[in-house]
Amino acid sequence: MTKQILLLAGDFVEDYEVMVPFQALQMIGYDVHTVCPEKEGGDSCPTAIHDFEGDQTYTEKPGHEFELNHDFDAVDPTEYDALVVPGGRAPEYLRTYDDxxxxxxxxFEAEKPVASLCHGLQILAAADVLEGRTCTAYPALEADVIAAGAEWEDDVTRDENxxxxxxxxxxxEWLAEFLExxxxxxxxAEPAAADD
Structure with a gap:
């Protein structure tokens, strides 16, 4: 049976952080439902492209329109095998939704796999699920992660699920760990040798 993955998106989610896992997990053969509060399948979320160009923080540029493929109101988390929480600007407001x-x-209560990166940890902190965990996030969120009761790491981190x-x-590295x-x-497999 194909695993079902839930991916939380929102307006100005980081472009690469939503698109790459969405496509990579589909490529593996998983059924990935992308949702956003107050939106339905077929609606879209504008994305933001965050880049690292030598400034003190990332730069932000307009990205693409990311089309959602499932209704948020239809989500029953018990039907999903795993959760993906990308970063960008979206987590800043998504964490205000009780749902x-x-x-x-x-x-977390069901001990299902969860993958999150960058500012996605803002949602996890607001959900009060980081206590006693070891994790990482965008470096500027170190104080937030520690305040949520987690131990900070500087690298891709796997702590149980x-x-x-x-x-x-x-x-x-993040996707490889999540797939594991x-x-x-x-x-x-090793690439085939070219014929001479």
Whole structure:
């Protein structure tokens, strides 16, 4: 049976952090439902592209329109095997929705796999699920993560069912860890030698 993954999106979610896991998990064969409060399948969320260009913080540029494929109001978290919480600007306001926090709490209470990165940890902190965990987030959120009762790490971190990363440059390691938590078996075959 195909695993079902829930991905929380919102207006100005980080472009790479929503698009790359959405496509990568579908490529593996998972059924990924993307949702946003007050929106339905077929609606879209504008994204923001955050880049690291040598300034004291990231720069922000307009991204794409990310189309949602499921109704938020139809979400029953018990029907999902795992949760993905990307970053960007969206977590800042998504954490104010009680329904979002209750969904997140379900995944932790049921000990299901959760992958979050960058500012997505703002939602996890607001859901009060980080106490006693070891995790990471965008570096500017270190104080928030510690205040939520977690131990801070500077690298991609796996703590039981939780996999966290600092930002989209961590995608390869973050997604690999998440796939391992999901029990995904990927055969890394050696490339065939070219004929001379």
């Amino acid at each position: 979002v926090l209750e969904i997140v709490q379900h995944f 939780l996999v966290t990363a600092q930002a989209w440059p961590d995608h390869p 938590v999901l029990g995904t078996d990927i055969d890394h």
